[in-house]
Amino acid sequence: MKVFKRKKIDFVISSLVLDLFLLVLLACPILGQAQQKKPLTEDDYGRWGTLEVKAISDGGAWASYAMRYENHNDTLFVQNIAKNKSYAIPKGTEGRFGGEQLFAFLIPEESQLKVMQLQTGNIKVYDNVKRYELASNGQYIITFNKGYSEKSLLKICNQKGIAIDSILGVTEYALNVNKDALIFASRLREHSDVGIIYFKQYSRETISKENAGKFANFVWQHNDKSVAFLNEIDSVSKTTTINYLRISDKKLFSFDYSTKVGSTKNMCIGFKNWNQPHVSFDGTKVFFMVAKNKDADLRNDPKAVEVWKGTDKWLYVDRQRQQEEGDITKLAVWYPDTGLYLQINDDDLPQMMLSGQQEYAVSYNKFSYGLKSKYYEEADFYLTNLKDGSKELMLKKQSVDPNQMGFDPFSNKIMYYRESNWWIYDPVAKTHTNLTKKVSTRWDNYNTADAPHQFWVYGNPGWSSDGKNVLLYDANDIWQVATDGSSCERLTRGREKNIVYRITLIEYDWRSQSNYDGRKATIFDLSKDLLLEARNTENWSTGYFIYNAQSGEKPLVYEASKIDEIRKSKSSSYIFQNQTFNQSPRLEFRKKNEAVSKILFQSNKQQNEYSFGKSELLYYSNSKGQTLKAALFYPADYNPTKKYPMVVHIYDVMSDELHQYVNPSFLNREGFNVTNYTLNGYFVLMPDIIYQMGNPGSSALDCVSAGVKTVVDKGLVDKHKIGLYGHSFGGYETNFIISQTPIFSAAVSGAGISDIISMYFNISRNGYFQADMWRFENQQFRIGKSLYEDKEAYLRNSPIMHAENIRTPLLLWAGKNDRIIPWNQSITYYLALRKLGVATEMLVYPDEDHSLENSDNQKDLSKRMMAWFDQLLKGEARQQ
Numbered sequence: 001m002k003v004f005k006r007k008k009i010d011f012v013i014s015s016l017v018l019d020l021f022l023l024v025l026l027a028c029p030i031l032g033q034a035q036q037k038k039p040l041t042e043d044d045y046g047r048w049g050t051l052e053v054k055a056i057s058d059g060g061a062w063a064s065y066a067m068r069y070e071n072h073n074d075t076l077f078v079q080n081i082a083k084n085k086s087y088a089i090p091k092g093t094e095g096r097f098g099g100e101q102l103f104a105f106l107i108p109e110e111s112q113l114k115v116m117q118l119q120t121g122n123i124k125v126y127d128n129v130k131r132y133e134l135a136s137n138g139q140y141i142i143t144f145n146k147g148y149s150e151k152s153l154l155k156i157c158n159q160k161g162i163a164i165d166s167i168l169g170v171t172e173y174a175l176n177v178n179k180d181a182l183i184f185a186s187r188l189r190e191h192s193d194v195g196i197i198y199f200k201q202y203s204r205e206t207i208s209k210e211n212a213g214k215f216a217n218f219v220w221q222h223n224d225k226s227v228a229f230l231n232e233i234d235s236v237s238k239t240t241t242i243n244y245l246r247i248s249d250k251k252l253f254s255f256d257y258s259t260k261v262g263s264t265k266n267m268c269i270g271f272k273n274w275n276q277p278h279v280s281f282d283g284t285k286v287f288f289m290v291a292k293n294k295d296a297d298l299r300n301d302p303k304a305v306e307v308w309k310g311t312d313k314w315l316y317v318d319r320q321r322q323q324e325e326g327d328i329t330k331l332a333v334w335y336p337d338t339g340l341y342l343q344i345n346d347d348d349l350p351q352m353m354l355s356g357q358q359e360y361a362v363s364y365n366k367f368s369y370g371l372k373s374k375y376y377e378e379a380d381f382y383l384t385n386l387k388d389g390s391k392e393l394m395l396k397k398q399s400v401d402p403n404q405m406g407f408d409p410f411s412n413k414i415m416y417y418r419e420s421n422w423w424i425y426d427p428v429a430k431t432h433t434n435l436t437k438k439v440s441t442r443w444d445n446y447n448t449a450d451a452p453h454q455f456w457v458y459g460n461p462g463w464s465s466d467g468k469n470v471l472l473y474d475a476n477d478i479w480q481v482a483t484d485g486s487s488c489e490r491l492t493r494g495r496e497k498n499i500v501y502r503i504t505l506i507e508y509d510w511r512s513q514s515n516y517d518g519r520k521a522t523i524f525d526l527s528k529d530l531l532l533e534a535r536n537t538e539n540w541s542t543g544y545f546i547y548n549a550q551s552g553e554k555p556l557v558y559e560a561s562k563i564d565e566i567r568k569s570k571s572s573s574y575i576f577q578n579q580t581f582n583q584s585p586r587l588e589f590r591k592k593n594e595a596v597s598k599i600l601f602q603s604n605k606q607q608n609e610y611s612f613g614k615s616e617l618l619y620y621s622n623s624k625g626q627t628l629k630a631a632l633f634y635p636a637d638y639n640p641t642k643k644y645p646m647v648v649h650i651y652d653v654m655s656d657e658l659h660q661y662v663n664p665s666f667l668n669r670e671g672f673n674v675t676n677y678t679l680n681g682y683f684v685l686m687p688d689i690i691y692q693m694g695n696p697g698s699s700a701l702d703c704v705s706a707g708v709k710t711v712v713d714k715g716l717v718d719k720h721k722i723g724l725y726g727h728s729f730g731g732y733e734t735n736f737i738i739s740q741t742p743i744f745s746a747a748v749s750g751a752g753i754s755d756i757i758s759m760y761f762n763i764s765r766n767g768y769f770q771a772d773m774w775r776f777e778n779q780q781f782r783i784g785k786s787l788y789e790d791k792e793a794y795l796r797n798s799p800i801m802h803a804e805n806i807r808t809p810l811l812l813w814a815g816k817n818d819r820i821i822p823w824n825q826s827i828t829y830y831l832a833l834r835k836l837g838v839a840t841e842m843l844v845y846p847d848e849d850h851s852l853e854n855s856d857n858q859k860d861l862s863k864r865m866m867a868w869f870d871q872l873l874k875g876e877a878r879q880q
Contacts, residue, residue: 040610040636040664040679046071048663051585051603053565053577057097058137060573062118063600064095064103065587070667078103078116079600081573081589086601087121089114094131098138102159106132113143115161124161135179136199142182144170151187156197165204167195174218174227183207183227183245185215194229196245207245207252215243221279228277228286242277244286244336253336257290260341275329280358281409285386286336287354287516289329290343313367318769331361331516333386342389349382351400353517355412359386360427362414366400373777373786375454375770376401383414383427394425402519406460408483409521410467417443417457422472424483435481439488441474448475449626451691453652454779461503462522471524476500478547480526492553498538501545501553504531506568529592531568534558539617540658544576546592557590557597562659575600579661581615581633581674604663611637613678615658620710622690622702629655630687630707636679645721645873646683646711648744649674650704650737651730652780654686669851670727670750671813671861680866681874683717689733693784697736697797704737720745721873724808725865727751728821728850729780732799735829738810739802746872748811748865751821751850754829755800760787765819803832809839811868813861815848841868 046069054064054076066076076092079085089095092114095105104115106129113129116122126132126143130152133142139159146152154170157163173184182197194208194215208215213233220227226246231254233239244253277288308316328350332343345352349363364379381395395416398404404417414425415435422435422443436443445452458473464480472479476494478501481487492501507530508522515521524530530547534555543558544566556574557563561583566576572592579585584604588597618630631654635644649672662675674684687707691699704724712719723746726734731752738747753759762772776783776794783793795801812830814823826842833840843864845857852858871878 037611037637038609040612042666044606044610045664045666047606048604048665049074050663051577051587051601053567053575053587054095055097056567056569056573056575057100058570059100060569060571060591061100062097062103063567063575063587063589064097065575065601066092066095067603070665076105077601078118080118081598081600084600087116096134098134098141098159102138104132104134104138104141113141115141126155126157126161133175133179133182135175135182137179140199140202154184154186156202164202165197167204171214172216172218174220176220176224176227177222178224181224181247183218183220183229185218185229187214194243205250207250208243217276219276219278221283222281223283226279226283228279228288230275230277230288242286242288242334244279244334246283246336255286255334255336255339255341282357284335284337285358286334287358288332288334290332291329313370315763315769315771317763321769342386344384344386351379351517353405353407353519354515355414355427356407356409356521357412358515360384360412360414361386362394362405364398364400369397373771373773375774375779376404385427394427401457402517403457403459406470406519407515407521408470409463409523413483415460415470420444420446422460422470422481424470424485433485435470435483435485436472436488437485439479441477441479441490443472443474445475449690451693451782451784462508462524465523465525465527469526471503473502478503478532492532492547494534498536500535500537501532501547504533504544504566506566507531529572531556531566533564533566540656542659544574556592557588560659562661580659581661582612584661611679613638613675617655617658618707618710620706622706624702626690628688628690628703628706630685630710631655631658632711633674633678633684633686635681635683643718644681644683644716645723645869646685646708646717647677647723647725647869647873648685648687648704648708649730650687650689650700650724650726650733651728653688655688657686666859666862667855668858668862669853671748671852671858671865672725672727673862676862676866677869680870682869683711685711691782693782694790694793695797696780696782697733697740697799699782700733701737701740704733705741705743708743719743723747723869723873725750729753731821732756732781735799735810736797736802738808739799739805742807744808746811746869747808748813748868749826749829750813751815751818751823751826752812752829753799753821753825754803754832755825756781756798757787757794758828759821759825760794762822764821800828800832803829803838804836806833806836806838809868809872811841811843811865813843813845813865815850815852816844816846817848818850820850 049067049069052066056063063081064078068074076089076095078087091107091109092105097103102115103118106113111128113126113132115124128145129143130147131144141157143155144152151169151171154167155163156165167186169186169188171185171187173182175182180199184195186193192210192214193206195206197204213231215229215231218229228244231241231243239258242255275289277286279286306316330343330345334341344361345363349365351366352361352363354361361384362381364381366377366379368379376399378397379400381398382391383394384391406415412427416423421437424433424435444457461471463470469480469482472481477490477492480489480491494501526549532545532547534545535542541560542563544556545553546556547553561578561580563576563578566574568574575589577585578588584607586599587601589600590597613634613636616632618632620628622628664675677684685707687704689700689703711717722744724734724744725748727750731749734747734749735752735754738744760773760776763769764772775781777786787794812826814826816823830842867878870876
């Protein structure tokens with residue numbers, strides 16, 4: 001009886017346990033899913049795509065985004081934000097909203113334009129279309145049947161798709177800023193025309209007609225009140241006129257440049273991209289570029305002796321390059337109403353910029369003091385009055401860094417950075433005023449705990465719309481500074497929270513007037529909301545804040561993730577991208593003053609099927625007690641009872657990669673992909689490096705070793721299975737570190753420097769030819785002195801001088817056409833290690849530069865690097 005009862009009780013208990021187990025499984029589907037996750041292999045990489053944030057409609061009702069894939073099976077999406085209804089458009093490109101009513105896009109493979117009525121989803125197809133425009137908020141659809149620079153048939157349809165006009169032989173066009181007018185050139189056999197189409201009440205009229213020649217390079221004034229363009233009358237003699245059309249009275253002015261200068265042999269105007277004319281802000285002037293005609297007789301004889309003089313301000317090879325490329329272009333100005341013409345700069349002062357009201361030009365010669373050991377040289381700056389051509393010296397030995405000069409858009413005052421302060425020069429009063437002497441903040445990175453990558457001024461983002469203040473950045477915050485020097489006010493409070501606030505790019509006015517040196521003076525209305533991007537340098541949280549003068553900065557969205565690619569509607573709605581290392585980028589929507597975002601789209605949902613890694617931020621100290629950070633990435637399906645191999649990826653600051661999502665892929669320009677390694681059972685460490693002047697190598701050694709020790713002490717990795725990888729400057733650091741410590745069992749150095757003394761005397765081409773001494777004296781190598789001032793520092797930090805200490809097997813790779821670091825730097829180390837009997841291999845990719853661009857080479861390098869580490873850190877056989 002007792003036995004029977006015991007069996008019954010056992011049966012009941014077993015049944016209960018089974019029932020409870022089944023209930024747990026049913027109630028916890030996540031647990032079941034976790035057990036079913038599978039390893040992500042190379043065959044799965046192709047499933048991953050990249051999210052691209054495109055646009056939000058003006059009313060904030062619709063969002064557009066795309067997914068791009070390595071196999072080019074791309075898809076464009078348009079989504080109704082409120083209803084979560086979306087349309088997928090395979091192979092769609094160049095999507096644009098026409099108000100809240102329509103969405104247009106191209107299908108290039110079919111030469112089609114498709115226009116969707118957003119409320120119904122109905123699509124109108126336009127065949128034989130290569131490019132298109134939307135005018136008047138989508139009320140008109142403009143199509144072209146040929147690509148750019150080809151004569152096209154231009155068609156204009158209304159929103160219903162009904163054709164209302166067509167023009168044959170259109171060669172070029174330009175929509176005005178408000179997109180309610182279009183100027184175009186057409187060329188048929190018998191004549192060339194310039195016409196304008198007005199869209200408010202549709203009309204078309206001819207502006208100019210010529211029997212020969214061609215019209216091109218149309219540019220509207222910023223306020224649409226006028227337009228300038230060129231007319232090449234004779235392509236043989238290069239006889240060209242500059243034309244200016246005033247819209248209000250439809251008066252056309254023409255300037256015959258060849259007649260003015262007396263000949264086209266010495267100077268010419270060409271239809272090149274660099275010669276877009278510009279109408280001044282006030283509409284009274286037209287600026288255009290001129291250059292000397294190339295003369296074959298003046299070019300270098302390849303068989304002649306080259307004469308390199310020690311007094312040359314330009315290196316011989318750069319003078320040779322200049323002769324091959326042609327004369328330095330010069331800026332000229334023409335006053336249509338008076339006919340006055342003036343060439344602004346010349347060979348002695350070839351570089352120039354225009355003042356805010358474009359009544360003065362600042363010109364200089366960046367080689368006026370010879371080749372100094374700085375990326376940005378110093379020069380004497382001269383000011384030219386464009387009314388009479390008079391010239392005066394404004395500044396002596398001023399940096400040519402464009403970030404150290406700004407132009408007041410409301411006057412002709414010129415701001416510049418000097419002696420740790422911002423100054424402003426008034427060309428009328430001829431006075432220099434120190435704007436920032438009343439505050440003690442630093443406007444540059446010079447006096448920081450870490451030796452900076454190179455000297456950098458935090459910058460001048462723009463000017464206040466009241467015309468009284470300039471906006472300036474310090475390390476963390478935005479300041480408002482009176483242009484008369486009377487006040488300095490800090491607008492944000494980032495310093496106290498380790499947050500860096502900057503004005504986001506979507507707040508910049510792309511219509512701002514060019515000053516011919518890349519800078520545009522942007523005006524901000526501080527009485528309205530201003531969108532700021534925020535980055536916490538302590539924990540790498542990111543997001544966006546809305547600043548207004550009454551309440552300061554308030555978070556729109558701010559999280560422990562990477563948030564970027566924001567777009568804003570006119571109704572103050574926002575879409576943006578949000579990601580972490582193990583959360584694929586998703587598109588989110590948020591309105592101002594809302595606390596929670598709405599997820600519109602999650603990319604790469606298939607990740608839930610696979611095991612994936614995670615990231616963690618480490619804090620630790622180097623031997624000098626300085627606090628350091630590193631991003632640590634865990635292997636997929638991490639098991640805390642195991643010890644794993646680890647690869648350390650180094651450069652400068654690397655911990656800011658903490659939240660970056662990286663698609664698994666072999667298409668890697670430097671051969672390294674953190675996700676690939678975590679999927680392959682590796683920890684990956686990305687440590688920060690704090691530098692001391694004069695010791696780049698030992699600084700890297702100290703900080704990287706401290707990071708490795710921190711991870712080893714946590715018991716996560718096998719200390720005998722640690723690899724090291726770096727590219728470019730990271731390649732140099734890799735070369736040096738393995739010459740000082742045996743803690744790494746394998747290393748890879750890409751395009752790295754091995755002999756800094758020979759590199760000191762190298763000439764690289766980075767836009768123009770330049771001796772690389774500046775890299776060591778004033779830039780990334782942070783030695784801070786010339787070779788002859790501190791030979792010991794150069795010997796101490798040169799990897800080749802310590803190669804006999806290396807025990808770590810090293811894989812080297814380089815592009816044979818590297819213009820920054822010669823591939824013989826890798827050869828030098830290869831030969832040294834080969835001589836010393838150290839295990840080494842070198843990969844040299846023909847026709848590749850500093851990073852690899854060819855996809856086959858990218859795949860090859862990625863696989864070879866992984867195989868190198870697998871063999872040496874995991875003991876896996878490697879295919880030769």
